[in-house]
Amino acid sequence: xVTDKPVSLVPIEYRSQLEITEAQIDSGYxxxxxxxxxxxxxxxxxxxxxxxxxxxxxxxxxxxRSEDYYxxxxxxYIKEGEPYGGAFTYYSKxxxxxxNNGIDYIQFFNQDKEFEETxxxxxxxIKGDSWTRIKRVDRTTGDIIYQEDVNVIGxxxxxxxxxxxxxxxxxxxxxxxxxxxxxxxPNVGMILKEYNIFFDTVNPSDGKNTRFVLKTRKxxxxxxxxxxxxx
Numbered sequence: 001x002v003t004d005k006p007v008s009l010v011p012i013e014y015r016s017q018l019e020i021t022e023a024q025i026d027s028g029y030x031x032x033x034x035x036x037x038x039x040x041x042x043x044x045x046x047x048x049x050x051x052x053x054x055x056x057x058x059x060x061x062x063x064x065r066s067e068d069y070y071x072x073x074x075x076x077y078i079k080e081g082e083p084y085g086g087a088f089t090y091y092s093k094x095x096x097x098x099x100n101n102g103i104d105y106i107q108f109f110n111q112d113k114e115f116e117e118t119x120x121x122x123x124x125x126i127k128g129d130s131w132t133r134i135k136r137v138d139r140t141t142g143d144i145i146y147q148e149d150v151n152v153i154g155x156x157x158x159x160x161x162x163x164x165x166x167x168x169x170x171x172x173x174x175x176x177x178x179x180x181x182x183x184x185x186p187n188v189g190m191i192l193k194e195y196n197i198f199f200d201t202v203n204p205s206d207g208k209n210t211r212f213v214l215k216t217r218k219x220x221x222x223x224x225x226x227x228x229x230x231x
Contacts, residue, residue, distance in 0.1 A: 010071060017078055018071050025071070030214060034067040034087070042095075050108070050115070054097060059106075063093045096120060105134055125168045125184070127154045147175045158183050160191050160219040167191055180216075191220040 010018065010025050020029055042052075042059040052059060067087040077084040095106040097117065105120035120133045134148040153169040167183035172195075180195030197214040 010075070014075050014078060018074055019069055020071055030070070030072065032069045036065045038063050050095070052097075052106070052115075058098045059095065060098070061093055061095050064091070066090045107134070107136065109139060121184075125152050125170075127152055144175060149173050153181075156183070158192055160221075162191065162220040162222055165191055188220075188223060193218040 015022065015025055018025070020032060024032070039060060039062050042050075042056060042061060044056055047056050047059060067089050069087040074084050095108070097104045097106060101119070101124075102122040103120045104117040106115050106117055108115045118133055118135065119131055122129070122131075128151075130149065130151040132147060132149050134146065135144065136146040137143065138145055149172070151171045151173075153171055155166055156169045158165050158167045158169075165183075165185045165188070167185045170182045170184065171179075172182055173179050178195060178197050180193065182190055182194075183192040184190050193216075195216045197216060
C-alpha cells in the first residue's frame with residue numbers, strides 16, 4: 001500500500017523513553033539529523049598530498065558532519081536493556097575543481113593515488129541536457145557501485161525562505177533507489193534540494209519488513225552575491 005499519511009512506528013510503551021516529541025512520533029519521524037556542511041578552498045599542502053595538477057585556486061572541497069538519531073534503533077536498545085549511546089555521527093568529504101564550463105567532481109581511487117574527473121555541474125544549462133555526474137565502479141569486476149545522473153527539466157518559479165526565483169530544475173536519479181530534484185539560479189547557486197530516500201526497516205509493532213520513503217528538503221534561507229574571479 002502506498003500512502004502519504006505518516007505511519008506511526010513507535011509502540012505506546014516506548015514513546016516516553018525516546019528523544020523525540022509526541023508530535024514528531026505522530027508525524028512519522030524515522031530520523032532526526034543535525035547536519036553541518038562546509039565549503040573551503042584547498043591549501044597548497046593538501047593539493048600537494050592529493051597530487052592535483054591544476055592551479056591551487058581552482059580546487060575546493062565540501063565536508064559534511066551529520067549526527068543522526070534513529071528512534072527505531074533506540075527502541076532496539078531499550079528492548080535489549082542496553083544503554084543507548086546517542087546519535088550516530090557520520091563524516092564525508094568531496095573534492096571539486098572549477099572549470100570554465102562549470103564544476104568538475106574529483107573521484108579518487110587506488111588509495112587516493114589516482115583520480116578522475118567528471119562534470120558535476122554546467123554553467124550553461126539547457127532543457128533536455130543530461131549527463132552522469134558521479135560514477136563509482138568496482139575496479140576488479142567493472143560493476144557499478146554507485147551512479148548519479150542529471151537531467152535538466154527546464155525553468156520553474158520557486159519560492160524559498162530567501163525569496164522567489166526563476167530556477168533551473170534538475171532531476172537527479174541514483175542507482176540506489178533514491179531520486180529528487182535540485183533547483184539552481186545563475187549567480188546564486190542551488191536554492192532548493194528535495195529528495196526521496198527509500199529504505200527498508202522492520203516495524204517493531206508487528207515485526208514486518210516495510211519500505212519507507214524519507215522525504216527531505218533543503219532550501220536557501222539567505223545569501224550574498226560575491227563577484228567571481230576569472231580563471
